[in-house]
Amino acid sequence: MVISGKELSMEMKRQMAVRVKELEQKYGRVPHLVVVLVGEDPGSVSYVAGKAKAADEIGIRNTTIRRPETITEAEMLALIEELNADKEVDGILVQLPLPKHIDSDKVIAAIDRGKDVDGFHPLNVASLWLRQECLLPCTPKGIIRLLKSTGTEIAGKRAVVIGRSNIVGLPVAKLLLDENATVTIAHSRTKNLPEVTREADILVVAIGRPKFVTADMVKPGAVVIDVGVNRDPETGKLCGDVDFAACEPVAGMITKVPGGVGPMTITILLENTIEAFERRMRG
Numbered sequence: 001m002v003i004s005g006k007e008l009s010m011e012m013k014r015q016m017a018v019r020v021k022e023l024e025q026k027y028g029r030v031p032h033l034v035v036v037l038v039g040e041d042p043g044s045v046s047y048v049a050g051k052a053k054a055a056d057e058i059g060i061r062n063t064t065i066r067r068p069e070t071i072t073e074a075e076m077l078a079l080i081e082e083l084n085a086d087k088e089v090d091g092i093l094v095q096l097p098l099p100k101h102i103d104s105d106k107v108i109a110a111i112d113r114g115k116d117v118d119g120f121h122p123l124n125v126a127s128l129w130l131r132q133e134c135l136l137p138c139t140p141k142g143i144i145r146l147l148k149s150t151g152t153e154i155a156g157k158r159a160v161v162i163g164r165s166n167i168v169g170l171p172v173a174k175l176l177l178d179e180n181a182t183v184t185i186a187h188s189r190t191k192n193l194p195e196v197t198r199e200a201d202i203l204v205v206a207i208g209r210p211k212f213v214t215a216d217m218v219k220p221g222a223v224v225i226d227v228g229v230n231r232d233p234e235t236g237k238l239c240g241d242v243d244f245a246a247c248e249p250v251a252g253m254i255t256k257v258p259g260g261v262g263p264m265t266i267t268i269l270l271e272n273t274i275e276a277f278e279r280r281m282r283g
């Protein structure tokens, strides 16, 4: 069975649109998301446009601030300060990656943690690991939501996450652990990787290599979640980290690229923006 992030996203957006109207009635304004986009990278431009479109769909006010590739770190930090101080801004997202001359960690740490709708601020990361209430990173939160939407029992299952990035691998491993899965984090240096992945009832792949996971790496009946967004070197078409055609017959459930985890990343961003707004309104 193919797990559709696109369909779940559509359903979530329908519900959030109703919520946004209720919030407007209650507080006299809607949540406001600001996305900062530096440079012209076509992927980033397209993801940011997707975020604006999704926010529009559900009635969230959104502003995209574009800055040239040449912006300095000091100018970025000054912009973040301005947005932190703006009472009418509820969510701030800096699209990554930033140009090499800017320290992304410094910029992210400068964001007001209550407005950090990406869940990347060091204090939000710490809260995730300490199981304290916080804004959770969008892709990992979206993966857990996708798994739950299929009725997959996570507790007691063996989960293997391939990839150890701060944005996806590590936080999704922690969220799976919080759901009482037995979690292994594998990576490019893991020995006998197919042996490890074949143990997985739930396999999350976020390694950034096109069609890296082949059928022999998948346990029959496993749930396979593909986080990759790559270009197939042979066809030039969009593809994931999982060889979908080969793995789909082996897996019990599997996500596709496009239409799987990607749309959930954007939909959870909207959810986090609403959450940040509500927390700010409650004071």
Ligand SMILES: Nc1nc2c(c(=O)[nH]1)N[C@@H](CN(C=O)c1ccc(C(=O)N[C@@H](CCC(=O)O)C(=O)O)cc1)CN2
Binding pocket: 046, 047, 050, 093, 094, 095, 096, 097, 118, 138, 139, 229, 238, 257, 258, 259, 260, 261, 262, 263, 265, 266
């Ligand atoms: N500040 C952030 N920067 C980046 C993040 C992030 O979560 N926060 N994640 C990625 C990019 N990203 C969101 O920003 C993102 C990636 C992919 C998709 C998506 O919907 N993918 C589609 C296919 C898109 C296509 O056709 O190219 C899919 O999988 O169906 C959404 C968001 C890095 N930067």
